[in-house]
Amino acid sequence: MVRDRDNDEWIKSLQAEGPIRESALSDLRELLFVGLKSALKSRSDFIDPMLDDFLQDSLIRILEALDQFQNRSRFVTWATAIAIRVALTQLRKRQWRDVSLETLVADTNFEPEAASDELAPDRRELVEAMYHVINTQLTEKQRIVLLAEIKGMAQEEIAAQLGCSRNALYKLSHDARFRLKQELVLVGFDSKSFAAAFNG
Amino acid sequence: MPVTGEEIQLILNVIRDTQAVEIDCDVCLMQVGEFAEDRLAGKPIAEGLKAIEQHLLICPECREEFEALCEAMNALENPES
Numbered sequence: 001m002v003r004d005r006d007n008d009e010w011i012k013s014l015q016a017e018g019p020i021r022e023s024a025l026s027d028l029r030e031l032l033f034v035g036l037k038s039a040l041k042s043r044s045d046f047i048d049p050m051l052d053d054f055l056q057d058s059l060i061r062i063l064e065a066l067d068q069f070q071n072r073s074r075f076v077t078w079a080t081a082i083a084i085r086v087a088l089t090q091l092r093k094r095q096w097r098d099v100s101l102e103t104l105v106a107d108t109n110f111e112p113e114a115a116s117d118e119l120a121p122d123r124r125e126l127v128e129a130m131y132h133v134i135n136t137q138l139t140e141k142q143r144i145v146l147l148a149e150i151k152g153m154a155q156e157e158i159a160a161q162l163g164c165s166r167n168a169l170y171k172l173s174h175d176a177r178f179r180l181k182q183e184l185v186l187v188g189f190d191s192k193s194f195a196a197a198f199n200g
Numbered sequence: 201m202p203v204t205g206e207e208i209q210l211i212l213n214v215i216r217d218t219q220a221v222e223i224d225c226d227v228c229l230m231q232v233g234e235f236a237e238d239r240l241a242g243k244p245i246a247e248g249l250k251a252i253e254q255h256l257l258i259c260p261e262c263r264e265e266f267e268a269l270c271e272a273m274n275a276l277e278n279p280e281s
């Protein structure tokens with residue numbers, strides 16, 4: 001029978017030694033098993049035999065991060081969030097490991113004509129302005145990151161292929177988005193104009 | 201290949217939701233549990249969690265993880281279903 005614990009007891013037990021820690025680890029593993037199985041069910045690339053590895057890696061990450069738990073949620077909720085990050089990061093890596101960022105970018109171009117058929121006529125101006133900023137105001141790396149992210153490429157894989165850290169990637173992505181926004185606002189577009197360029 | 205209309209809209213959506221100061225994925229991970237518990241309890245979003253809400257709008261990976269966390273929490277609450 002799996003026993004949940006209050007937050008203090010989880011932390012104390014996991015920091016203890018011997019049977020108290022063993023029993024807490026085993027209960028946490030059971031709870032993460034139930035949570036992860038359900039969390040991953042919508043991923044078609046997930047199969048049950050992967051769970052053992054995911055759980056093993058998750059427990060290591062959770063134990064390493066114990067001192068970052070701020071007691072602002074239930075402990076099990078916090079631990080489950082970490083386990084989901086561990087599992088999905090591994091699934092995304094597998095999904096994207098054979099895709100070359102270089103090819104992805106080389107195969108795509110930000111040309112104003114590209115999607116004009118589907119464009120609502122009054123939105124053509126906005127999209128053309130956006131392309132102009134992307135092509136003239138963003139750095140090569142910012143353009144690559146923006147493109148790779150809208151293609152859904154895993155952040156971990158983008159960072160690996162660019163040879164930068166996840167934090168550096170986040171900064172590149174933020175700088176690209178923020179620059180784009182600032183430039184578009186400068187030429188007269190506001191948040192409302194970004195809402196629906198395509199009538200669908 | 202051209203960028204598709206759907207992809208252009210994706211860019212416009214993230215531009216709309218981009219803020220000068222944002223949190224990153226690691227900060228989001230540490231606090232998303234509290235955000236998810238409040239959401240599942242139907243509570244309004246606390247001031248201190250607005251940055252999480254914004255991050256989930258602009259980061260598809262953290263959004264996928266948040267949705268997965270809600271699934272997991274439901275399964276843990278109702279183990280037999």
Ligand SMILES: [Zn+2]
Pocket residue numbers: 224225228255259261262263
């Ligand atoms: Zn994120």
